[in-house]
Amino acid sequence: xxxxxxxxxxxxxxxxxxxxxxxxxxxxxxxxxxxxxxxxxxxxxxxxxxxxxxxxxxxxxxxxxxxxxxxxxxxxxxxxxxxxxxxxxxxxxxxxxxxxxxxxxxxxxxxxxxxxxxxxxxxxxxxxxxxxxxxxxxxxxxxxxxxxxxxxxxxxxxxxxxxxxxxxxxxxxxxxxxxxxxxxxxxxxxxxxxxxxxxxxxxxxxxxxxxxxxxxxxxxxxxxxxxxxxxxxxxxxxxxxxxxxxxxxxxxxxxxxxxxxxxxxxxxxxxxxxxxxxxxxxxxxxxxxxxxxxxxxxxxxxxxxxxxxx
Amino acid sequence: xxxxxxxxxxxxxxxxxxxxxxxxxxxxxxxxxxxxxxxxxxxxxxxxxxxxxxxxxxxxxxxxxxxxxxxxxxxxxxxxxxxxxxxxxxxxxxxxxxxxxxxxxxxxxxxxxxxxxxxxxxxxxxxxxxxxxxxxxxxxxxxxxxxxxxxxxxxxxxxxxxxxxxxxxxxxxxxxxxxxxxxxxxxxxxxxxxxxxxxxxxxxxxxxxxxxxxxxxxxxxxxxxxxxxxxxxxxxxxxxxxxxxxxxxxxxxxxxxxxxxxxxxxxxxxxxxxxxxxxxxxxxxxxxxxxxxxxxxxxxxxxxxxxxxxxxxxxxxxxxxxxxxxxxxxxxxxxxxxxxxxxxxxxxxxxxxxxxxxxxxxxxxxxxxxxxxxxxxxxxxxxxxxxxxxxxxxxxxxxxxxxxxxxxxxxxxxxxxxxxxxxxxxxxxxxxxxxxxxxxxxxxxxxxxxxxxxxxxxxxxxxxxxxxxxxxxxxxxxxxxxxxxxxxxxxxxxxxxxxxxxxxxxxxxxxxxxxxxxxxxxxxxxxxxxxxxxxxxxxxxxxxxxxxxxxxxxxxxxxxxxxxxx
Numbered sequence: 078x079x080x081x082x083x084x085x086x087x088x089x090x091x092x093x094x095x096x097x098x099x100x101x102x103x104x105x106x107x108x109x110x111x112x113x114x115x116x117x118x119x120x121x122x123x124x125x126x127x128x129x130x131x132x133x134x135x136x137x138x139x140x141x142x143x144x145x146x147x148x149x150x151x152x153x154x155x156x157x158x159x160x161x162x163x164x165x166x167x168x169x170x171x172x173x174x175x176x177x178x179x180x181x182x183x184x185x186x187x188x189x190x191x192x193x194x195x196x197x198x199x200x201x202x203x204x205x206x207x208x209x210x211x212x213x214x215x216x217x218x219x220x221x222x223x224x225x226x227x228x229x230x231x232x233x234x235x236x237x238x239x240x241x242x243x244x245x246x247x248x249x250x251x252x253x254x255x256x257x258x259x260x261x262x263x264x265x266x267x268x269x270x271x272x273x274x275x276x277x278x279x280x281x282x283x284x285x286x287x288x289x290x291x292x293x294x295x296x297x298x299x300x301x302x303x304x305x306x307x308x309x310x311x312x313x314x315x316x317x318x319x320x321x322x323x324x325x326x327x328x329x330x331x332x333x334x335x336x337x338x339x340x341x342x343x344x345x346x347x348x349x350x351x352x353x354x355x356x357x358x359x360x361x362x363x364x365x366x367x368x369x370x371x372x373x374x375x376x377x378x379x380x381x382x383x384x385x386x387x
Numbered sequence: 388x389x390x391x392x393x394x395x396x397x398x399x400x401x402x403x404x405x406x407x408x409x410x411x412x413x414x415x416x417x418x419x420x421x422x423x424x425x426x427x428x429x430x431x432x433x434x435x436x437x438x439x440x441x442x443x444x445x446x447x448x449x450x451x452x453x454x455x456x457x458x459x460x461x462x463x464x465x466x467x468x469x470x471x472x473x474x475x476x477x478x479x480x481x482x483x484x485x486x487x488x489x490x491x492x493x494x495x496x497x498x499x500x501x502x503x504x505x506x507x508x509x510x511x512x513x514x515x516x517x518x519x520x521x522x523x524x525x526x527x528x529x530x531x532x533x534x535x536x537x538x539x540x541x542x543x544x545x546x547x548x549x550x551x552x553x554x555x556x557x558x559x560x561x562x563x564x565x566x567x568x569x570x571x572x573x574x575x576x577x578x579x580x581x582x583x584x585x586x587x588x589x590x591x592x593x594x595x596x597x598x599x600x601x602x603x604x605x606x607x608x609x610x611x612x613x614x615x616x617x618x619x620x621x622x623x624x625x626x627x628x629x630x631x632x633x634x635x636x637x638x639x640x641x642x643x644x645x646x647x648x649x650x651x652x653x654x655x656x657x658x659x660x661x662x663x664x665x666x667x668x669x670x671x672x673x674x675x676x677x678x679x680x681x682x683x684x685x686x687x688x689x690x691x692x693x694x695x696x697x698x699x700x701x702x703x704x705x706x707x708x709x710x711x712x713x714x715x716x717x718x719x720x721x722x723x724x725x726x727x728x729x730x731x732x733x734x735x736x737x738x739x740x741x742x743x744x745x746x747x748x749x750x751x752x753x754x755x756x757x758x759x760x761x762x763x764x765x766x767x768x769x770x771x772x773x774x775x776x777x778x779x780x781x782x783x784x785x786x787x788x789x790x791x792x793x794x795x796x797x798x799x800x801x802x803x804x805x806x807x808x809x810x811x812x813x814x815x816x817x818x819x820x821x822x823x824x825x826x827x828x829x830x831x832x833x834x835x836x837x838x839x840x841x842x843x844x845x846x847x848x849x850x851x852x853x854x855x856x857x858x859x860x861x862x863x864x865x866x867x868x869x870x871x872x873x874x875x876x877x878x879x880x881x882x883x884x885x886x887x888x889x890x891x892x893x894x895x896x897x898x899x900x901x902x903x904x905x906x907x908x909x910x911x912x913x914x915x916x917x918x919x920x921x922x923x924x925x926x927x928x929x930x931x932x933x934x935x936x937x938x939x940x941x942x943x944x945x946x947x948x949x950x951x952x953x
Contacts, residue, residue, distance in 0.1 A: 096537075098847060101848045108754060113772060115779060115815055118790060181416050182420045199423070205935075207878065208912075209928050216921070217430055243427060274408075300781055304785065307909070311912050337879070340785055361785070364783060368782060369778060369781075
């Protein structure tokens, strides 16, 4: 303000000003383009070492191998995938119904006072650091499970997955609630007009109408569970293990090492061969590709539902 | 459908409407919503119990404090909730402001103890102020020469802060020359104003420098803010004057009370000044004045409680989380272990993130909201950026750690586990969150304001700087504080870039190897000793959560105060 000449000054040539405006535009564009740069550097830098790894280890062996032992240079991804799969499935069993129910309650039933308590509460769940969830699982949940008579080991996939599940509830509930709030009120009124009860309107009209948004939130939550690191590092143990298909229930009492935990372990190991170190990037790239595809899929589904009502 | 009887009644006429099913469904949904909340609440209670060990105190101690603090405050809380909601908000803010102020005081105290001396801070600030003065003066004198101003904007800070050529640049040239086998360096350089101040044979005392460079600017800003709100120059002068008087009084009286002068000045700036301005505002408005009773009763209750327990000889709990825990380094024995170096690491990491991620993130958001074209090739590129930011927000944190490891440590050869690498890796992680929240804040500024500004003949950048940003700042601040909260708790990237498992000495520079709070907590979690597992670990978790709680509460207060309605 103080730098401007007083009064309108239309006659003077806007000599430097245009250049300055252009420069601001380019500087800001560069800020925005940083995000592309981040993605590109993730892909390039991860691929660089992953390619080194795959020239020495046959990719087929890597993706189908059933043993993962860095000390003997045996790299099979399946045991790590087993761990990741277990965490994802168990946490999904906990989080998806719970998150959906929370979304239904918040969007359809809750009074405004109830909402003002529950919504910040769920936000707090999302704000707790994951390492804290991991400590909860290890120090409090596992002893609790043991005390009620479950034969869980000190490090087990069950308590880790329970905490992962609780951690991703807010993600499911907030995105699903957004989807349900976006359902036009006219649909609900039409349901009531037909004589349907609130329960029937909720389960028969609102939830199906918001289905794509709900699915998109489910996928995003799964992707989050797959990428979750600290909870499984702290509480799920450090032993890569194949799924025991003959006795599925026994699996959940044992410790597993999901992909993310394996990455942390390889990186912090004292003695690790050059090949072992590059395997870090192969696992990381696999993880990145899986989560990236899931996120894209989730966006696609969410974009479809947006078109329906706006 | 042909076989169906034409319906005449309404759905469910034959049977009573089944209310039971609906009720059961609602109750189930509520129970499931509460499930996550209640289980985490229980876990938090357990960890708090482990950290504070309230049961190790005498029953008399617990009863005294329950009678002097807990019961009166609970009664007040119920009263505010039922009868006087504005007073409740006043109580919330007046209790919260000192806590935030103490946290900031602690942060700055750590800064002055570990990172830079008061003299260095003074020199840096004075040089920056001179550079700013030069830029403003040039703008006044030659307002037409916009290109020249650009040059001044870049050169003035370099000249005053770094000197010509900057030392780092000089090192770089010398190193490059040495690598080529040449003995070549820039031995003659113009030293910067900052270096000149550092070389002065006599310097003002620490408190005078702090008064000039920290207390007065903050008081000035507060005074300006008050003046703007009340349209009164007198009030803003009063704020500055009273603050200065208090600061000087404290410098004289501080040693008598056993508080260091530096700490006293920091307290004045960050805790007492904001609290005073707020309380004065509440009293003047006369709205919710009863809320002021809450902090007063809390302080009185603690004072009475400590006198009573002292006289009657009740012993307090042997809490793991005490002053010693916050101020000492970790140790092999649980009783001596503390979190101080890790806290310093976290503070320094936050500084790196604020200086790097915040400007880039806000800049990106400004571009995407204010400049981005929606058509043509650039439009496609912008759409790509938007989609990409959304996807980056979903990339697992451990992958960012891997990126940090590959980029900063293996390619740029920066020291493994140093503060700067940690800050940049975690900064990249929260960049998409900062961008998205800043975009939302900027988007919520009504278009009519922009049109008005354009109508006055302002350029796009002038509109952004003078109209859009001031309106969007509270929203941007809220989003940034929440993102910083996320950053403080992130652990996986720290593990990947090799942050130290635990350090005994706090880092002194950004290239020092450091440990951060969550990294230190993770180290403790692998100790098998129950004294660690149920004591030190719990204390660490509670410390981390307390910091996050304060940050989130601040963000929520800012959001509620400045939220645009409608």
